[in-house]
Amino acid sequence: NAGVTQTPKFQVLKTGQSMTLQCAQDMNHNSMYWYRQDPGMGLRLIYYSASEGTTDKGEVPNGYNVSRLNKREFSLRLESAAPSQTSVYFCASMYGTHIYGYTFGSGTRLTVV
Amino acid sequence: AQTVTQSQPEMSVQEAETVTLSCTYDTSESDYYLFWYKQPPSRQMILVIRQEAYKQQNATENRFSVNFQKAAKSFSLKISDSQLGDAAMYFCAYRSKQGGSEKLVFGKGTKLTVNP
Numbered sequence: 694n695a696g697v698t699q700t701p702k703f704q705v706l707k708t709g710q711s712m713t714l715q716c717a718q719d720m721n722h723n724s725m726y727w728y729r730q731d732p733g734m735g736l737r738l739i740y741y742s743a744s745e746g747t748t749d750k751g752e753v754p755n756g757y758n759v760s761r762l763n764k765r766e767f768s769l770r771l772e773s774a775a776p777s778q779t780s781v782y783f784c785a786s787m788y789g790t791h792i793y794g795y796t797f798g799s800g801t802r803l804t805v806v
Numbered sequence: 807a808q809t810v811t812q813s814q815p816e817m818s819v820q821e822a823e824t825v826t827l828s829c830t831y832d833t834s835e836s837d838y839y840l841f842w843y844k845q846p847p848s849r850q851m852i853l854v855i856r857q858e859a860y861k862q863q864n865a866t867e868n869r870f871s872v873n874f875q876k877a878a879k880s881f882s883l884k885i886s887d888s889q890l891g892d893a894a895m896y897f898c899a900y901r902s903k904q905g906g907s908e909k910l911v912f913g914k915g916t917k918l919t920v921n922p
Contacts, residue, residue, distance in 0.1 A: 724908050733815070735897060735914035743908065751909065783851065787908055794841050794901065795910060797851035 699798035706774045714769040716784030725767035729780040774805045808833045812913035827883045829898030840881045845895040893920045
């Protein structure tokens with residue numbers, strides 16, 4: 694089925710470890726996004742990519758890096774994980790300024806101990 | 807920068823009753839999009855309803871409808887004939903129509919409980 698695929702679904706890291714969250718969409722969408730969701734905070738934008746080859750910071754970019762590998766894939770990297778990065782991470786994509794908004798992945802629950 | 811405020815962290819409703827979730831937003835733009843998303847315990851984000859600001863008519867989708875008050879910058883969601891499956895977190899979101907600003911700004915969410 695067409696959609697946004699995120700891997701992994703769950704991950705536990707030790708403080709200081711690194712990891713990459715993977716996201717891929719097969720809908721030919723131009724824009725892709727990474728959000729984090731914390732209790733009582735809603736979804737906050739980490740980074741986004743309006744088109745292949747471009748990336749921009751969102752509201753909470755510190756401690757993260759991203760790569761828009763091609764039109765389909767947009768990865769999020771934690772270089773040195775911290776307990777404050779314990780969260781649920783969502784990838785989303787959208788076709789230009791389409792009224793239908795985002796298509797979301799199913800999320801990654803990350804725990805940093 | 808645009809902001810979205812959901813003033814009700816939690817709401818509850820009896821099955822088959824009607825409930826309204828509040829959302830206000832702040833923007834200086836005249837045209838934009840507004841959305842309500844539902845997040846059940848499965849964690850999946852599901853689009854419930856959307857509204858274009860230039861359209862005066864309130865959007866409806868089956869049992870879900872909105873009360874869009876542009877001057878008041880208010881976008882509330884009404885759920886009629888509430889069902890147990892409506893229990894979820896609900897997020898209001900704003901999106902600019904300006905080019906290069908396609909990102910969504912979310913409120914902090916309202917947790918809806920449906921009592922049998």
